[in-house]
Structure formats: C-alpha cells, structure tokens
Amino acid sequence: xxAAPAQAQHAFRVMEYNVENLFDCRHDSLxxxxxxxxxxxxxWTYRRFQDKVNKxxxxxxxxxxEQVPDLVGLCEVENDYCLxxxxxxxxxxxxxxxxxxxxxxDERGIDVALLYQPVSFRLLASQKIRIPSDSLGMRxxxxxxxxxxxxxxxxxxxxxxxxxxxRVGGAKKTDPYRLWVARRIRQAADSVMAERQNPRLIxxxxxxxxxxxxxxxxxxxxxxxxxxxxxxxxxNLMDNQQGGTYRYKGEWGVxxxxxxxxxxxxxxxxxxxxxxxxxxxxxxxxxxxxxxxGGDTPFRTYxxxxxxxxxxxxxPVLLELIVEE
Numbered sequence: 001x002x003a004a005p006a007q008a009q010h011a012f013r014v015m016e017y018n019v020e021n022l023f024d025c026r027h028d029s030l031x032x033x034x035x036x037x038x039x040x041x042x043x044w045t046y047r048r049f050q051d052k053v054n055k056x057x058x059x060x061x062x063x064x065x066e067q068v069p070d071l072v073g074l075c076e077v078e079n080d081y082c083l084x085x086x087x088x089x090x091x092x093x094x095x096x097x098x099x100x101x102x103x104x105x106d107e108r109g110i111d112v113a114l115l116y117q118p119v120s121f122r123l124l125a126s127q128k129i130r131i132p133s134d135s136l137g138m139r140x141x142x143x144x145x146x147x148x149x150x151x152x153x154x155x156x157x158x159x160x161x162x163x164x165x166x167r168v169g170g171a172k173k174t175d176p177y178r179l180w181v182a183r184r185i186r187q188a189a190d191s192v193m194a195e196r197q198n199p200r201l202i203x204x205x206x207x208x209x210x211x212x213x214x215x216x217x218x219x220x221x222x223x224x225x226x227x228x229x230x231x232x233x234x235x236n237l238m239d240n241q242q243g244g245t246y247r248y249k250g251e252w253g254v255x256x257x258x259x260x261x262x263x264x265x266x267x268x269x270x271x272x273x274x275x276x277x278x279x280x281x282x283x284x285x286x287x288x289x290x291x292x293x294g295g296d297t298p299f300r301t302y303x304x305x306x307x308x309x310x311x312x313x314x315x316p317v318l319l320e321l322i323v324e325e
Contacts, residue, residue: 007270007324010152012120014321015063016204016256018075018163018245018314019056020301021110022082025049031109033078041305048309050089052301053082055311057090060115062283063318068095072115073145073161075206075314077101083113100126100147105133105140112145112161112205121149124156129188131181138177141165144185146192153270153323155200158192160185162205164215175214178207182219186234189220193232193261200271203234203259206314210253211239222259225275229262237278237319245280245315250293254280256317270324277320286311 023036025046036044063069077083080101087097100123101113116123129144145161162185165177185203193199209215216222216236223233237258244252264273288310290297299310 010120010323010325011067012151012271012321012323013064013067013069014071014073014159014202014204014258014319015060015069015316016073016075016161016258017056017059017316018206018256018312019052019077020312020314021076022052022056022074022086023049023078023109024081024085026081028079028109032107033109035305036078042302043307048307050085051309052311053085053090056086057092059281059283059286059311059316061091061095063281063316068092068097068117069318070117070120071159072097073159073204074113074115075161075163076110077113078109078111083115087115098123100145102128102143102145104128104143105130106142107140110142110163112142112163114145114147114159114161116147116149121151121157124148124150129184131184136177136180138165141177141181144181144188146188148192151271151323152325155198155271155323156196157271158189158196158199158201160189160201160203160205162203162207164205164207164209167208174208178209178213178215179219182207182215186220189234189261190232198263199232199261200263201234201259201261202264202319204257204317204319206255207257208255210255211236211241211257216257216259220259229265231261231263231266233262234259235262235265237273237275238317241278241280243280243282245317246313247290247297250290250295256314258317258319260319264321271321273319273321279318281316281318286315
C-alpha cells in the first residue's frame with residue numbers, strides 16, 4: 001500500500017508596521033494635517049514624502065526574503081493617495097499589492113490599511129468598524145479594519161488591523177479608551193468565530209499598550225500560551241518577546257501586537273503557526289545609535305518637529321504561517 005502523497009507547504013507571511021505619519025503634501029480641510037504641508041512647522045515636502053514611501057517599500061521587500069509578505073497591516077497612513085504611491089510608485093510597484101483601508105474620523109486623518117497579495121489571499125470581504133468616541137468622551141479615533149480572505153489551503157483567514165488610542169495625556173488617563181476599543185474588537189472577533197465552522201483569526205496593530213496592559217488582558221481577554229491551545233481563545237504571540245518595537249526614554253517595549261486564535265496554533269491544522277514563527281524585524285538600516293540613553297533606537301522620520309530622514313519610530317513585526325494545499 002503506497003503512502004499518501006505529501007501535502008505541498010507554503011510559507012504565508014503576515015507583517016505589521018506602524019510607519020510613523022505617512023502623510024501626503026496636500027491639505028485636507030476636514031483634518032488637522034497642516035503640520036504636514038510644505039512651509040509648515042515640519043516643512044514636509046513632496047521629495048520627503050516620496051523618500052519615505054520608497055523607504056517603506058524597501059522595508060516590506062526586505063521582510064519578504066525570497067517572497068514579499070502576503071499581508072501587510074499598516075498604521076498611520078493618511079489616505080488613498082499615500083497607498084497608491086506606495087503600491088504603484090515605490091520599490092513595491094512590481095510585486096502587485098492590492099489594498100483596503102479605513103476612512104476614519106480621526107482628527108489628524110490617520111488610518112489603518114491592509115496590503116495583500118491577491119494570488120495568495122483572495123479577498124472575500126472588508127469592513128470598517130467605527131468606534132463611537134463621542135459616547136466615551138474621547139477624541140474621534142481610528143476605525144478598526146476587518147478583512148477576510150481565502151488562502152491556498154482553502155481556509156478562510158479573518159484579519160483585524162487596529163491602531164488603538166494613543167497614550168498622550170498619560171497611560172492611566174487613556175487606559176479606558178484603549179480598553180473600550182479592545183473590547184469592541186473582541187466582540188467582533190467572537191462574532192466571526194461564532195459564524196465560522198473553523199475560524200482562523202489574526203488581530204494585529206499598534207495597541208499603544210504592552211502585552212500585560214489592560215487592552216490585551218481585559219479587553220481582548222488573551223489567554224496564556226499553553227501546549228493545548230483552545231480553538232476560540234486568543235493568544236498574543238508578542239508576549240515575552242525579547243526587545244521591543246518602540247523605544248521610550250531608553251527602554252524598549254512591545255506596543256505592536258500579533259494576536260491569533262487557538263485554531264491557528266493546532267500543530268495538525270492545514271493553516272497554522274506557532275509562537276516561534278513571530279519576530280521583530282531589526283534590520284540594521286532601521287536602527288541608529290541612541291546618543292542620549294545608549295544602545296540603539298529606531299531610525300525615525302522626525303525627532304520632535306525636526307526632520308531626521310529615517311524610516312519610522314516603530315519596528316515592524318513579522319509572523320509566518322504554514323499553509324498546505
């Protein structure tokens with residue numbers, strides 16, 4: 001009796017990156033974007049915009065190794081023009097990314113987006129989840145982006161991209177805002193998992209909170225990783241990661257999270273991953289020496305209001321899934 005043929009396995013890569021204020025150079029009268037205009041306090045110019053777009057494209061290509069990431073969740077992107085510039089006129093122009101993004105009431109006009117490779121991720125649906133900030137007494141904030149797509153195994157992958165409210169004003173004061181948004185994401189995730197026979201979820205983004213913070217522990221209600229993950233429990237793969245994605249006053253911390261449900265952690269699943277498959281990308285060109293605190297720090301675009309010419313104040317995160325045909 002002959003053995004069953006081995007299943008073809010493919011690496012499916014998911015990247016998340018807060019790109020630090022990817023603004024165009026045109027004024028949107030409905031948004032507070034004047035600091036990112038030519039002649040403004042930041043003296044943002046088209047040349048600087050194009051340089052930043054090219055740098056983001058370089059990072060995404062570098063993350064892909066022999067293939068570009070199949071999905072790229074982006075935070076702090078102003079509008080459709082920025083994404084068209086990134087996908088059509090940067091080093092990414094030859095690789096065929098499509099994208100979906102939110103159009104949020106955020107006062108500054110920044111949104112989240114998802115780039116996807118249509119060959120490996122067949123888009124099924126996308127939805128923007130509005131956060132009712134008025135009833136919370138907070139400033140209008142970013143929508144959460146929900147996207148579903150089919151991968152080559154035939155499985156449906158449900159993806160949430162989020163950028164939770166900032167810590168400006170102090171972590172304690174702003175904790176309730178992040179907690180509320182995280183609870184809304186958990187509610188949406190539970191709805192998806194209730195509908196799907198075999199749900200496979202990824203929740204990624206800048207949480208403006210650390211893995212032990214309230215938004216993760218009480219809002220998303222993440223579970224501790226174990227040898228037998230529960231199918232519909234949520235697990236933060238960034239918990240206990242070495243280093244960080246953001247540096248504040250000389251201390252590295254993980255603000256960018258990659259959360260999956262237990263169905264993706266089953267070792268015999270046709271679409272699966274593990275804690276060992278997630279990493280913070282520390283390419284040398286993304287870092288520079290920290291002249292104040294020592295060590296290295298992200299090579300950012302701005303230091304305060306002064307143009308610095310780097311990539312971002314965050315480091316990207318990469319998760320690899322194994323997908324069987």
